[in-house]
Amino acid sequence: MAMTRIRRDPPPTPSQMEQHSCFNCQMRNRTEWCVLPQVALSQLDDSKRVNTFSSGHVIYHQGDPVRGIYCIESGTVAIRKTDVHGNSILLRLAHAGQTIGYRDFFGGEVFAASAETLTPTTLCHVDRDSLRNLLSHNPELGLKFLSHIAKDLDTAEDAILQHTSLSVRTRLAHLLLTLKDRYAGVNARGEIVISLPINRQDIAALLGTRPETIARTIHALESDSVVSFSGRQVLVPDLSTLLNEIESN
Amino acid sequence: MAMTRIRRDPPPTPSQMEQHSCFNCQMRNRTEWCVLPQVALSQLDDSKRVNTFSSGHVIYHQGDPVRGIYCIESGTVAIRKTDVHGNSILLRLAHAGQTIGYRDFFGGEVFAASAETLTPTTLCHVDRDSLRNLLSHNPELGLKFLSHIAKDLDTAEDAILQHTSLSVRTRLAHLLLTLKDRYAGVNARGEIVISLPINRQDIAALLGTRPETIARTIHALESDSVVSFSGRQVLVPDLSTLLNEIESN
DNA sequence: CGGGGGTTTGAGTCCGTTCAAAATACGTGG
DNA sequence: CCACGTATTTTGAACGGACTCAAACCCCCG
Numbered sequence: 156m157a158m159t160r161i162r163r164d165p166p167p168t169p170s171q172m173e174q175h176s177c178f179n180c181q182m183r184n185r186t187e188w189c190v191l192p193q194v195a196l197s198q199l200d201d202s203k204r205v206n207t208f209s210s211g212h213v214i215y216h217q218g219d220p221v222r223g224i225y226c227i228e229s230g231t232v233a234i235r236k237t238d239v240h241g242n243s244i245l246l247r248l249a250h251a252g253q254t255i256g257y258r259d260f261f262g263g264e265v266f267a268a269s270a271e272t273l274t275p276t277t278l279c280h281v282d283r284d285s286l287r288n289l290l291s292h293n294p295e296l297g298l299k300f301l302s303h304i305a306k307d308l309d310t311a312e313d314a315i316l317q318h319t320s321l322s323v324r325t326r327l328a329h330l331l332l333t334l335k336d337r338y339a340g341v342n343a344r345g346e347i348v349i350s351l352p353i354n355r356q357d358i359a360a361l362l363g364t365r366p367e368t369i370a371r372t373i374h375a376l377e378s379d380s381v382v383s384f385s386g387r388q389v390l391v392p393d394l395s396t397l398l399n400e401i402e403s404n
Numbered sequence: 405m406a407m408t409r410i411r412r413d414p415p416p417t418p419s420q421m422e423q424h425s426c427f428n429c430q431m432r433n434r435t436e437w438c439v440l441p442q443v444a445l446s447q448l449d450d451s452k453r454v455n456t457f458s459s460g461h462v463i464y465h466q467g468d469p470v471r472g473i474y475c476i477e478s479g480t481v482a483i484r485k486t487d488v489h490g491n492s493i494l495l496r497l498a499h500a501g502q503t504i505g506y507r508d509f510f511g512g513e514v515f516a517a518s519a520e521t522l523t524p525t526t527l528c529h530v531d532r533d534s535l536r537n538l539l540s541h542n543p544e545l546g547l548k549f550l551s552h553i554a555k556d557l558d559t560a561e562d563a564i565l566q567h568t569s570l571s572v573r574t575r576l577a578h579l580l581l582t583l584k585d586r587y588a589g590v591n592a593r594g595e596i597v598i599s600l601p602i603n604r605q606d607i608a609a610l611l612g613t614r615p616e617t618i619a620r621t622i623h624a625l626e627s628d629s630v631v632s633f634s635g636r637q638v639l640v641p642d643l644s645t646l647l648n649e650i651e652s653n
Numbered sequence: 654c655g656g657g658g659g660t661t662t663g664a665g666t667c668c669g670t671t672c673a674a675a676a677t678a679c680g681t682g683g
Numbered sequence: 684c685c686a687c688g689t690a691t692t693t694t695g696a697a698c699g700g701a702c703t704c705a706a707a708c709c710c711c712c713g
């Protein structure tokens with residue numbers, strides 16, 4: 156629901172680079188850290204390291220030892236998982252204000268997936284020891300992460316159900332509706348336009364299918380006048396038509 | 405690896421019913437509660453309610469408000485998720501020593517899936533308020549749940565990857581190997597025998613496919629002398645042959 | 654002995670895959 | 684700014700795994 160304004164991550168300017176402080180972080184209220192009191196926030200501010208990466212950079216690799224977690228200040232990140240045979244899927248996208256790597260931090264020794272920037276991205280890295288320290292002195296932080304991960308798990312299990320019971324066409328419609336919330340704007344004629352953050356290959360990886368199938372499915376949706384693709388711009392002339400897609404099947 | 409002894413959940417006898425105490429609970433060391441000190445354990449013991457259900461009983465329904473969580477003392481429980489169209493899958497099996505409903509407790513207001521007993525089952529119910537109380541006074545408990553849920557999430561994401569990249573045949577082989585750890589024994593000839601805790605329909609629901617496909621796949625595996633089914637008894641003449649199944653494809 | 658659920662088998666269909674080639678977009682250096 | 688090489692996307696044709704629908708079968712239980 157809601158939302159037709161375009162929300163784009165602005166590239167960090169040098170002046171912004173200087174003032175990366177947790178205290179005036181625009182994203183803080185969206186993150187787990189919002190439960191921290193001033194003292195703890197100052198600890199966090201001292202221990203975090205800010206990094207800016209260009210598009211296509213791998214933040215961590217599946218199998219790497221977990222050295223801490225990352226908080227996205229701006230940009231979009233893809234979380235990928237690969238199995239022993241080399242099959243790989245895109246598990247999810249992570250956006251500004253989200254923390255990545257925290258499931259791996261709590262769950263085990265090594266990262267269970269890889270993280271890769273899709274746009275220029277600024278991240279704050281919080282190392283193991285600092286995080287452990289913060290957690291032991293601020294129990295609410297752990298509960299905050301707990302609540303978040305529980306929702307992620309629900310999302311993941313929904314994805315399992317979707318994969319087994321819905322067609323690629325329906326799943327693509329679902330994806331477009333999800334992306335709309337974050338990447339949609341309106342054109343001159345007042346129609347919804349989604350600026351996709353990912354290419355066709357990644358759409359395929361996200362839906363657990365092949366690029367060829369995505370191309371064909373896009374073509375089919377266009378034939379039925381549900382949406383109209385032009386590169387990474389998706390025109391949605393009528394939202395209810397798109398919503399109908401997820402009703403059936 | 406390891407383990408060829410049959411582990412079966414004994415039906416609770418009346419005498420056992422009387423002495424359900426968290427202090428001498430056989431399962432406690434396998435659960436999250438093992439981090440609790442004596443005082444907290446006594447609180448838990450006072451507030452928990454013990455229940456025994458026969459096979460096929462629904463413990464909670466998807467959509468029900470979360471009134472607490474359940475700790476399985478003995479028995480096997482199936483966690484099912486259904487979507488708006490009525491499609492349903494079996495997300496996972498839960499066994500003695502595992503706590504169910506805790507993800508829902510932390511994640512939201514209502515259960516995201518249903519839980520149903522597959523065998524006669526004894527559970528301890530811990531209500532919302534007691535759990536909240538325990539959590540706020542024992543931060544380690546939250547971290548324990550956090551670690552557990554993080555591993556569950558990893559498992560769920562593995563399942564997504566498996567569903568999209570592996571054939572039903574390979575997934576069935578994976579399932580058999582998983583069930584072996586808990587439900588396998590050896591016959592007179594020293595061969596591995598798995599006593600399946602679920603029927604074909606549920607195997608299908610667990611793999612995200614149809615019963616017909618399971619029947620055909622079982623037939624195919626038997627034709628290739630990988631395993632031999634007889635009702636819910638699965639004979640594995642040679643483990644390495646079964647292991648080969650998951651190598652390829 | 655006769656239900657009745659679960660399981661198996663069969664035949665036909667369809668969705669998505671695979672492999673291959675063409676078309677398009679993209680970036681880089683001349 | 685254009686030309687080139689490369690990567691991505693699209694299209695085509697053929698194949699195949701899993702699904703659907705339907706019927707037969709089986710086994711457990713009353």
